[in-house]
Amino acid sequence: xxxxxxxxxxxxxxxxxxVLSIAPPAIAQGGVRERLQGIDRGQGFSGRxxxxxxxxxxxxxxxxxxxxxxxxxxAGNPVSLEKLLQGHHSVVILGCLT
Amino acid sequence: METLLRDYGPEGVExxxxxxxxxxxxxxxxxxxxxxxxxxxHIAEAKRALGTEVTWIADNMDNELKRxxxxxxxxxxxxxxxxxxxxxxxxxxxxxxxADLERLVGPVDDPTSVxxxxxxxxxxxxxxxxxxxxxxxxxxxxxxxxxxxxxxSVNDLPxxxxxxxxxxPGVLEExxxxxxxxxxxxxxxxxxxxxxxxQPEYSIASPEGVELNPATATFPEVEQEADADPREFLVEIxxxxxxxEGEEPLELTVxxxxxxxxxxxxxxxTQSYEISLVADPDGGRAFGRGAGGRFGGGRGIPGxxxxxxxxGQGRPxxxxxxxxxxxxxxxxxxxxxxxxxxxxxxxxxxDRADTNGDGVIDAEELDSMLERMPRGRQR
Numbered sequence: 364x365x366x367x368x369x370x371x372x373x374x375x376x377x378x379x380x381x382v383l384s385i386a387p388p389a390i391a392q393g394g395v396r397e398r399l400q401g402i403d404r405g406q407g408f409s410g411r412x413x414x415x416x417x418x419x420x421x422x423x424x425x426x427x428x429x430x431x432x433x434x435x436x437x438a439g440n441p442v443s444l445e446k447l448l449q450g451h452h453s454v455v456i457l458g459c460l461t
Numbered sequence: 462m463e464t465l466l467r468d469y470g471p472e473g474v475e476x477x478x479x480x481x482x483x484x485x486x487x488x489x490x491x492x493x494x495x496x497x498x499x500x501x502x503h504i505a506e507a508k509r510a511l512g513t514e515v516t517w518i519a520d521n522m523d524n525e526l527k528r529x530x531x532x533x534x535x536x537x538x539x540x541x542x543x544x545x546x547x548x549x550x551x552x553x554x555x556x557x558x559x560a561d562l563e564r565l566v567g568p569v570d571d572p573t574s575v576x577x578x579x580x581x582x583x584x585x586x587x588x589x590x591x592x593x594x595x596x597x598x599x600x601x602x603x604x605x606x607x608x609x610x611x612x613x614s615v616n617d618l619p620x621x622x623x624x625x626x627x628x629x630p631g632v633l634e635e636x637x638x639x640x641x642x643x644x645x646x647x648x649x650x651x652x653x654x655x656x657x658x659x660q661p662e663y664s665i666a667s668p669e670g671v672e673l674n675p676a677t678a679t680f681p682e683v684e685q686e687a688d689a690d691p692r693e694f695l696v697e698i699x700x701x702x703x704x705x706e707g708e709e710p711l712e713l714t715v716x717x718x719x720x721x722x723x724x725x726x727x728x729x730x731t732q733s734y735e736i737s738l739v740a741d742p743d744g745g746r747a748f749g750r751g752a753g754g755r756f757g758g759g760r761g762i763p764g765x766x767x768x769x770x771x772x773g774q775g776r777p778x779x780x781x782x783x784x785x786x787x788x789x790x791x792x793x794x795x796x797x798x799x800x801x802x803x804x805x806x807x808x809x810x811x812d813r814a815d816t817n818g819d820g821v822i823d824a825e826e827l828d829s830m831l832e833r834m835p836r837g838r839q840r
Binding site: 412414415417418419420421423424426427429430433434435436437438439442445447448450451452453455456457460461 | 479500507528532533544545
């Protein structure tokens with residue numbers, strides 16, 4: 364039992380050491396905007412970094428309105444997104460079954 | 462989200478999940494809807510399977526809202542009563558959202574916890590017929606989904622079995638390489654293959670200068686009377702020119718019998734698709750077969766060859782590491798999500814390993830991460 368626990372602890376430490384070793388220096392230093400400017404994925408940024416960057420560039424910013432897009436309620440009725448979100452605080456999250 | 466709905470719904474905050482294209486077609490068996498009606502059926506399935514009380518709305522079939530939010534799969538925004546964005550993040554973060562609402566609406570006296578909800582585990586569809594009886598294909602490498610369109614369905618029947626097409630390296634650049642064809646039963650219709658009927662067939666007509674091999678095929682015989690496994694093919698494509706915009710699409714026709722799981726009907730289906738040699742930005746990343754699949758033994762992927770090899774490559778450090786990381790897959794679905802990574806390593810490990818940023822670490826990404834390790838650190 365003690366040997367098993369020691370092995371588990373050792374392997375956990377091993378994972379931590381290796382994970383830290385593969386993180387590029389850019390991740391550990393500087394602000395997000397500075398890190399992303401002029402740096403492409405080929406220089407060590409993950410897909411998630413790139414998606415964050417795309418979201419920042421494309422999605423409405425703070426103080427801006429959501430686009431007026433036609434969406435559908437669960438009965439299939441067309442709904443104006445702009446009207447749906449008027450008059451109350453709203454939380455909008457993208458999701459799916461997978 | 463459910464706990465925040467309980468806490469802030471009575472305060473007038475409206476919560477919306479927006480159902481969009483599937484991020485990972487094949488996960489839990491679900492396949493990409495082709496019509497708005499099918500997207501609405503997915504919403505009904507999500508409500509049933511997840512037990513959520515949040516209001517769902519559907520993005521339109523041009524995926525305009527997803528596009529307007531940068532095509533990220535799990536964006537989260539808070540909107541004020543004037544319709545202005547007051548908080549936003551590319552990835553939903555319940556803790557941050559809770560802080561946003563406390564700041565904007567005010568604190569709640571007795572916040573609801575997840576335990577308070579007593580929500581059951583997700584109840585995803587499980588086929589009632591045999592699965593794991595048709596071998597899955599081993600793909601030659603990462604493939605890209607292609608744009609397809611269902612152009613004809615005899616008697617206007619729905620696509621009980623849906624086509625997925627992906628292109629291997631070289632196809633989109635030079636018109637040469639391999640195409641993956643997957644015919645996958647759609648769980649929302651609760652149907653199965655009838656293996657006592659004549660086996661399904663597909664045929665593809667290609668424009669001049671484009672050769673396909675095989676351009677026609679009959680699905681393999683299956684011993685079981687009924688099953689729910691995908692039918693998959695690799696087709697060699699050899700065009701005498703690179704794909705270009707506006708080029709005539711491939712035209713695929715498939716015939717099969719679909720039977721409902723209650724065995725009350727069994728009908729012949731003939732459907733046609735147009736396949737464009739153009740990458741589909743909304744195709745998602747499929748799981749469950751070949752490169753980029755789940756770890757071996759993931760739910761719904763019995764024995765699939767796309768799983769992570771459990772054996773060694775003569776490098777015991779890497780194998781020990783692989784097994785250790787696989788042990789984080791606590792729900793045994795063959796994928797690692799952020800919350801399954803131990804807290805101290807979550808940020809650095811997950812973002813480095815999830816190289817395509819789709820929110821899960823699959824077999825290929827784990828292998829890739831292990832490959833990037835300095836050799837001296839692998840023991």
